[in-house]
Amino acid sequence: MTNVSAVEASFSMSGRAEYEAAVQRLRDASRTYYGAGYSLMDDAAYDRLRLAVLDWEAEHPDETAPDSPTGRVADGAAPAGDVAHTARLLSLDNVFTPEQLTAWGASLRRRLGHEPAGGFTVEPKMDGAAVAARYRDGRLTQIITRGDGTHGEDVSHVIGTVVGLPEQLPVPATFEARGEVLFTQEQFEAANETRAAHGAGVFANPRNGTAGTLRAKDRPYRLAMTFWAYGAVELDGVPFLPAGAGHAETLAAVARAGVRTTADTPAGLHTVATLDEAQEKVDAIAALRASLPFGIDGVVVKADSATEQATAGFGTRFPYWAVAYKLPAVERQTVLQDVFWEVGRTGVLAPTAVLAPVELDGSTVTRATLHNPADILRRDLHIGDTVTVYKAGDIIPRVQAAVVELRPQDAVPVPLPHECPHCGGGIDKSQERWRCAKGTACALAPLIEYAAGRDILDIDGLGRKYVDALIASGDVGDVADLFTLTEEQLTVASG
Numbered sequence: 001m002t003n004v005s006a007v008e009a010s011f012s013m014s015g016r017a018e019y020e021a022a023v024q025r026l027r028d029a030s031r032t033y034y035g036a037g038y039s040l041m042d043d044a045a046y047d048r049l050r051l052a053v054l055d056w057e058a059e060h061p062d063e064t065a066p067d068s069p070t071g072r073v074a075d076g077a078a079p080a081g082d083v084a085h086t087a088r089l090l091s092l093d094n095v096f097t098p099e100q101l102t103a104w105g106a107s108l109r110r111r112l113g114h115e116p117a118g119g120f121t122v123e124p125k126m127d128g129a130a131v132a133a134r135y136r137d138g139r140l141t142q143i144i145t146r147g148d149g150t151h152g153e154d155v156s157h158v159i160g161t162v163v164g165l166p167e168q169l170p171v172p173a174t175f176e177a178r179g180e181v182l183f184t185q186e187q188f189e190a191a192n193e194t195r196a197a198h199g200a201g202v203f204a205n206p207r208n209g210t211a212g213t214l215r216a217k218d219r220p221y222r223l224a225m226t227f228w229a230y231g232a233v234e235l236d237g238v239p240f241l242p243a244g245a246g247h248a249e250t251l252a253a254v255a256r257a258g259v260r261t262t263a264d265t266p267a268g269l270h271t272v273a274t275l276d277e278a279q280e281k282v283d284a285i286a287a288l289r290a291s292l293p294f295g296i297d298g299v300v301v302k303a304d305s306a307t308e309q310a311t312a313g314f315g316t317r318f319p320y321w322a323v324a325y326k327l328p329a330v331e332r333q334t335v336l337q338d339v340f341w342e343v344g345r346t347g348v349l350a351p352t353a354v355l356a357p358v359e360l361d362g363s364t365v366t367r368a369t370l371h372n373p374a375d376i377l378r379r380d381l382h383i384g385d386t387v388t389v390y391k392a393g394d395i396i397p398r399v400q401a402a403v404v405e406l407r408p409q410d411a412v413p414v415p416l417p418h419e420c421p422h423c424g425g426g427i428d429k430s431q432e433r434w435r436c437a438k439g440t441a442c443a444l445a446p447l448i449e450y451a452a453g454r455d456i457l458d459i460d461g462l463g464r465k466y467v468d469a470l471i472a473s474g475d476v477g478d479v480a481d482l483f484t485l486t487e488e489q490l491t492v493a494s495g
Contacts, residue, residue, distance in 0.1 A: 118305025128182025
């Protein structure tokens with residue numbers, strides 16, 4: 001989009017019937033995400049729907065559904081499990097603009113009764129799944145999902161597969177590390193290769209893949225994930241944290257014990273004195289987003305002081321002393337309408353996806369990269385599929401995967417070419433990247449024009465018109481022929 005925030009993109013509902021329908025859509029989206037491991041809608045669409053429901057409930061408090069998902073952790077849809085949390089493991093409220101961050105700061109000031117004096121911390125908001133990891137005497141004994149905030153599922157079967165959560169610490173510490181498990185981009189690609197090798201469908205995106213992997217117990221393979229702690233609580237009454245430790249001190253204690261924290265990420269953990277400085281750090285982390293080895297969907301701002309955190313307190317769904325500043329979506333869902341093929345300068349066949357227009361990371365996207373035929377087959381892409389499209393700083397976005405659960409009955413596998421789409425000749429299929437059997441000769445004019453350009457040979461004036469004439473005359477059949485051209489040959493080409 002020229003990017004608008006989720007708040008700006010929200011819409012109004014005119015009546016109770018539209019509100020109830022929106023609430024049901026919200027429940028369905030949360031149910032599939034937390035329970036089934038796939039998403040009926042992308043984050044931007046979900047935020048837009050949720051904000052519309054919240055707006056309606058604020059205007060009609062007496063008509064709010066008593067079981068509305070907006071007031072519950074994970075919209076009340078996450079499997080709660082039967083393991084009680086040491087202390088509630090809540091989600092965060094969201095803001096989308098600098099003005100809303102300022103408004104959150106004013107709300108915090110009212111709750112404290114004074115200006116926050118303990119400063120703020122700023123750290124990346126990982127786009128994964130929240131868990132609590134329990135260490136006893138230095139050994140990782142249990143991992144629990146967030147669930148409904150009071151109880152979670154025991155997923156200890158993933159112990160040993162999560163980078164950043166060592167099975168044995170160098171010190172005999174007892175505590176509970178709280179943080180995010182996710183796939184890095186490298187782990188995500190490796191996970192999809194492993195799943196494809198076992199005949200399983202590829203993950204639509206790293207976040208859904210993480211949720212599914214945490215809950216899966218019967219797979220014939222194991223997938224590596226990564227953890228970063230964003231907090232900790234004491235466990236079994238055993239002292240662990242320094243007295244009165246604020247957020248930054250808490251993470252420092254976790255790091256000293258040997259567990260990876262958000263401070264260890266390329267985005268880092270920053271302590272600042274004012275909310276204006278916090279906004280500057282938010283902007284700085286947002287600028288790093290495309291270069292990070294994992295996905296983030298926002299930046300978290302917290303009051304650092306433990307005393308001020310206690311005074312501000314908690315709501316039913318989130319703490320009042322912390323907020324997530326959501327960033328514009330770099331991942332959306334749209335429909336794969338077609339695929340067309342071109343031949344590059346080196347003779348490689350390049351497939352490009354034709355998409356239903358979707359607003360993504362500052363622009364309207366209608367095309368996306370598909371890499372090669374093997375990748376299309378590995379991702380099991382069909383014309384008509386709802387697909388996840390990812391940009392994150394790339395000039396050309398890429399299709400990550402199809403949401404198979406949303407596949408229409410008339411969808412057909414993406415057709416692969418049987419002849420070169422440029423010259424009609426044969427195709428060399430001996431590698432993942434298919435090539436025209438003629439190689440560079442198939443797309444000779446673009447290759448010669450590219451080689452003659454300023455950044456390579458810098459042959460002034462040798463544009464496409466002259467290149468076509470030289471090829472047609474037989475004077476140029478390869479880049480090397482440019483070095484043997486005579487004045488007469490160039491004169492004839494220019495005439």
